[in-house]
Structure formats: C-alpha cells, structure tokens
Amino acid sequence: MGQQNKPAADSGSRESERRRTILRAAIDVFARKGYHGCRIADVAKEAGVAYGLVYHYFKNKDELLETVFDTGWSGFVTRVRAVVEGEGTLAEKVRGIVDVAFEAYRVDPRAVKVLILEIARSPAGSRINRQTAFVDAIRLSSGLFSVARERGELRPELDAHLASALLFGNIEMGLTAFVVGLADARDPEALEQAKAQIANSFLYGVLTGAQAAEVSEWKPEKSATKSKAPKRS
Amino acid sequence: MGQQNKPAADSGSRESERRRTILRAAIDVFARKGYHGCRIADVAKEAGVAYGLVYHYFKNKDELLETVFDTGWSGFVTRVRAVVEGEGTLAEKVRGIVDVAFEAYRVDPRAVKVLILEIARSPAGSRINRQTAFVDAIRLSSGLFSVARERGELRPELDAHLASALLFGNIEMGLTAFVVGLADARDPEALEQAKAQIANSFLYGVLTGAQAAEVSEWKPEKSATKSKAPKRS
DNA sequence: CCGGCGGGTGATTCGCCAGTCAACCAGCGG
C-alpha cells in the first residue's frame, strides 16, 4: 500500500482547514506560554480539537514548532528577498526591509513574537538549524552591502556581513521593544516612528557622507498615519 | 580562608567554594545544552558533586538559572553604570559600553552565551523578569541620550529610549555573530574590529553632523590593550 | 568518648506530559 495521503505530504498547497487551525493555535499558545511552557493539550484546547488530532497532523511537538518556524520565516525571507532583488537604491532597500519586518509585526504580532522570542535564539533541540536560517537572512542582505561598498556608498571600513547583521540587530531590537512592552504596540504612530528611526539611524551609521546627506531629505511619502509626529526639540 | 555558614544567606559576599563550583558548572552545561536540555544530573556531574548537593545550595532548577542570571547580569550592569556615570563625551561612553560587553565576552564567552541565548529573551516561566532587567539596562543608558540630545549632540528626531535600545541591539547582534559562529571568536583581531565597527556605525547613525565628524578621527589607541574605559574591577 | 551538626550522598518517589491506540463516526460506493 504505498499510500501517502499524509496531509503533511503536499506542503503548502492545500493543507486541510484543521491543520491550519492547529497551527494557528500553536502560534498563539507558544506566544503566550512559550514552547517549553506549553502542553500539547493546551494547543488542542485552544484549537478546539481532540488531543490526538494534533498528532494526526504533526509527527510530534518538535515538528509542530518547526512548521511554525518554517511558515513564518520563509514568508519573511521571501519578502526580504523580493526587496533585495528589486529595484532601488541601498537606502530604499534598507527601508524596504525594515518595512517588511514591521508590517509582519503589524499583521501578526504574536507570530513575530514567537519567531523572535522562541525560535531565533534557541539552543540545540530539534533538527532545524534556526541559526542557519538566521545566518541565511543575514547573508542574503549582505550582498546588498558588498555591492554598495564597491560603489563607494558604504563606509569602506565596514564589513558587509557585519553591516547586515547590524541591520537585523536594529530591527530585532526595535521589534523587541514592542514585544516586550517597552513601547506601546497599539499606537500605529509609534510603530511608524520607530521604523523611520531605525532605518535612518542605521543609514546614517553606514553610508558615506555623500549618500547620507540624502537621507536627511527623505520623508515618509505614504502617510497612512497622521502627519509626522510633532517632535519637541 | 574564613568559613561561612549559610551559603545562600549572605549573597554575593563569600559563598562557599562548592556553591561557586556548581554555579560554574551550571553555566557551562547551560551553554552547551541549553537550560531545558540539561538535567540537574548533568550539572552535578560536571561539577563533580553528588546530585543532592545541588539542592543543598539551590532551592530548585529555576533558582539555579536565576542565580546565573543575576550574577552575570548584575556584573554587566554595574560596569555599564560605571561608564555611564563616569567622565567623558557621549562617544567615549558609548565606546565604553561596547567595550564592557565585548570584554565580558572575551573573559567568559560561555557565560555571555548563556545570557544571550538562554536568558535575555525567554518567555514566562520562572519568577525573574529578565525583561525587566533588560529594560532597566536600556533605561540606564537612555539617560545618556536624553542629556546628549539637549546638548544638541544627538539628532533631535531620535527618541532617547529607542536610541539606547538600538545600541544594545547592535551590541547584542555583534556578540550573537560570535556566539553563533558567524564570526571567528578566537581571532582577537576580529573582536577588536567588530567592536570598533559597532561603536562607529552606531555613533555615525545617532550623532549630529558636527559630533560625527570627530568620530572619523578616532583611532583605537592600542589594539592589544583595552581602551581607557573602566574595565573589569 | 559521645553526640550532634552540617556538609555531602544517591537511590527512590512522584507527577507530568509526549506520544499511542482502540474505538468512533460520517460519508460513500456498491
């Protein structure tokens, strides 16, 4: 009986509704109690399904986490790649990447929380090398910086990898501030502002003088939000 | 050496030799296998003591982790505070903070690894709010930036808290690169370079033009020796 | 010499939770 109607088999295409429900529930519970702090029973209850069903769709707890990771991360990387490979100046692309990250957070804060808090730094355990994944993202955008450096847009003393790492460091820390509650996540104003500040200070920090001058002139064009924040100086 | 009675009682002063051995072992094992991946038995074996003795010195596994955290983090914060409250320009202090972090890594990479990978972002679980601790550090140095902004050294549109968060984000990401193996930790040259790049790109990113100009002139005075920043006490 | 005390030991206990499995139920084709 070489049968393999395993729902997991055709990944991505049309997984059952149930599977997605469980995945969703897993994200929520992980976000609330952490991977180690949550029981499969919790996930099942959250999803409103029987305990055993979780194991019908996922081999084990690790695979569940792994799937959460793959889903979220691959979506992110895909969008980042689109930005990296698209048209635009370095500055525009950097802004683009920051946008992607913050948009992801706006759309689904809990998923981002899980990615940041649970997965990004997590020691040995399951098979997935999240470190590899993380490193891949850094490498992906580091190409951007090598090119820019050759063009003389980047401070020559900067290492491309490090620059890339710093960008993600900034983004991650900015998001962490929200995740952790340092900043108010429900305030869209705050999000916009943080986004702009992260991109700007990173660009100022990394570009050569000539390029940096242009940064100052940049204004957020699409004011989906209200006018720029009145900053008291 | 003098002998002391309740080991746990007088915290910090002179805890028994044994207690410290166990703590040390815990750090090593946590660094190797992660908090959740390690058994108390592993810690005991690593320390070369009996299983039960661990419970003689620590109430439970959580308290063990908590102690690791407190020890490492408070040391770090103390040094950071010294820098913050010491003499010097903003740029010098920023460099000082970066120094403190990297020096800590140089001295005890494994402890730093545990702090970064296991504790810094870790969800609900034990009592300690590491998040609070983290936030405290950010607040601590954010004062630096408020002052700097009033003096006009800082780009006026920057939020002091965010700037501070970004600094730690940069540092953390830089260290993570080593912890994770992206960069070669055994190369002291690489460490020095990363340090300089982090400090510089952050400063460029955050300072006003006038101040930033001075950054370019800065040179690491000694490659082998540490900077003038108050190093270990 | 005795007894008590505090550091030190490690087999035992005990609760928890991932993962299993037999039974259940809807639909459907014959």
Added chain:
DNA sequence: CCGCTGGTTGACTGGCGAATCACCCGCCGG
C-alpha cells in the same frame, strides 16, 4: 444496508527527570 476508509476522539501508558529523604562521615565541643 453493509462495510470500508479516513478524519476524529480521549483514556491510557511509559519514561523521564525534578525534587526528596534517609543515611553517611568527619569535625568539634563537652
């Protein structure tokens, strides 16, 4: 109407590991 198939259920179990506890031993004071 029957029986098969595949999604669905939840009681159950097996192992694992945190925490306990009864015991050990060297020292000190009386």
